[in-house]
Amino acid sequence: MRFPFSIFVLGLIFAEIAAFVLVGDALGVLATLALTLLGMVAGALLLRWTGVATLLRIRAELAARRAPTRALADGAIGAIAALLLMLPGFVTDLIGLLLLIPVTRNLVWRGFRRRLEPGARSAAFPPRPGAVIELDRSDYSTRADGAGRGEGGREA
Secondary structure: OOOOHHHHHHHHHHHHHHHHHHHHHHHOHHHHHHHHHHHHHHHHHHHHHHHHHHHHHHHHHHHOOOOOHHHHHHHHHHHHHHHHHHOOOHHHHHHHHHHHOHHHHHHHHHHHHHHHHHHOOOOOOOOOOOOOOOOOHHHOOOOOOOOOEOHHHOEO
16 A cells, blocks of 8 residues: 555654754754754755766766766756755755765665666667668668758658
């Protein structure tokens, strides 16, 4: 039986309220608000850094002629962690910080790996050097300038 998502969200809201009460009681109102604001700023900075780092890793994977599935997954996990840090609350901050730990990222990657990798190879990635590609006569033009090709790259 599946666990309803609405019950999970309701439980998270109650946990966040309880965490605010406990932290506020231990540290005081101003320190609690300062920690919340610090988490939001750290999440925003992390989101920006994660986006740039992910784009650079994807570029490197594509240049090496590999599917960037792991780079995309790490980027998505980092973005989720940053968004959780940006949400006001200590429970979401804790979950976001856990997602930043490499061991946790590896566990999440193993969970989603089987779903992501089978579709990773597609026609969008060029074949490796030395691979043989067979074409029908209608798939190419014998003219050097490429003229005479119609829509879809076929000769008119």
